[in-house]
Amino acid sequence: QKEVEQDPGPLSVPEGAIVSLNCTYSNSAFQYFMWYRQYSRKGPELLMYTYSSGNKEDGRFTAQVDKSSKYISLFIRDSQPSDSATYLCAMRGFQKLVFGTGTRLLVSP
Amino acid sequence: GAVVSQHPSWVICKSGTSVKIECRSLDFQATTMFWYRQFPKQSLMLMATSNEGSKATYEQGVEKDKFLINHASLTLSTLTVTSAHPEDSSFYICSARDRVGTEIQVQYFGPGTRLTVT
Numbered sequence: 001q002k003e004v005e006q007d008p009g010p011l012s013v014p015e016g017a018i019v020s021l022n023c024t025y026s027n028s029a030f031q032y033f034m035w036y037r038q039y040s041r042k043g044p045e046l047l048m049y050t051y052s053s054g055n056k057e058d059g060r061f062t063a064q065v066d067k068s069s070k071y072i073s074l075f076i077r078d079s080q081p082s083d084s085a086t087y088l089c090a091m092r093g094f095q096k097l098v099f100g101t102g103t104r105l106l107v108s109p
Numbered sequence: 110g111a112v113v114s115q116h117p118s119w120v121i122c123k124s125g126t127s128v129k130i131e132c133r134s135l136d137f138q139a140t141t142m143f144w145y146r147q148f149p150k151q152s153l154m155l156m157a158t159s160n161e162g163s164k165a166t167y168e169q170g171v172e173k174d175k176f177l178i179n180h181a182s183l184t185l186s187t188l189t190v191t192s193a194h195p196e197d198s199s200f201y202i203c204s205a206r207d208r209v210g211t212e213i214q215v216q217y218f219g220p221g222t223r224l225t226v227t
Contacts, residue, residue: 034215043115043202043218044153088152090216097143097216101152
């Protein structure tokens with residue numbers, strides 16, 4: 001079993017839709033949770049960063065962490081074609097950052 | 110803030126030659142830098158972790174004599190692919206962790222370097 005599981009997609013939605021991206025994990029030592037966005041042939045760009053459980057909102061993006069269920073989510077409101085990219089969840093405890101495989105999101109106009 | 114740059118963004122070299130990739134943290138000091146490799150449609154694979162002024166720690170299966178890492182200052186790390194072969198062709202991405210501040214656990218990534226070995 002992988003430490004971090006993420007559906008690779010692709011996830012196709014129409015413009016304006018609410019997008020939900022999710023990851024599950026097995027290591028209870030993970031405390032820091034991040035979401036990165038990666039466009040094709042580019043490096044990952046940090047979107048959201050949360051520590052422990054709870055919600056965090058930044059503009060159209062909301063990150064949720066449920067440590068009891070070992071489940072994290074990223075919600076994108078009013079999705080735009082420019083949001084089309086691969087979204088990587090990442091997390092760590094005291095060791096190295098562990099990534100999900102990434103979910104490819106396609107937002108059609 | 111928190112910008113990481115890489116140079117070059119792409120490079121083509123002949124088999125048997127060496128290639129150096131530079132990674133710089135532009136607006137923060139990075140005690141720790143990381144080097145990743147990414148194959149098409151796959152996630153990032155950590156190659157090594159480097160701390161300023163000390164030897165890099167390589168992940169299992171990564172040849173330290175082939176992938177030389179130097180972290181000479183708090184803002185610069187270099188990866189040298191020695192005696193490159195076509196199988197070394199890949200997308201190499203560096204990452205840096207801020208030395209101070211409340212978000213010291215966050216890693217920021219460079220734009221990546223695409224290496225093609227012919």
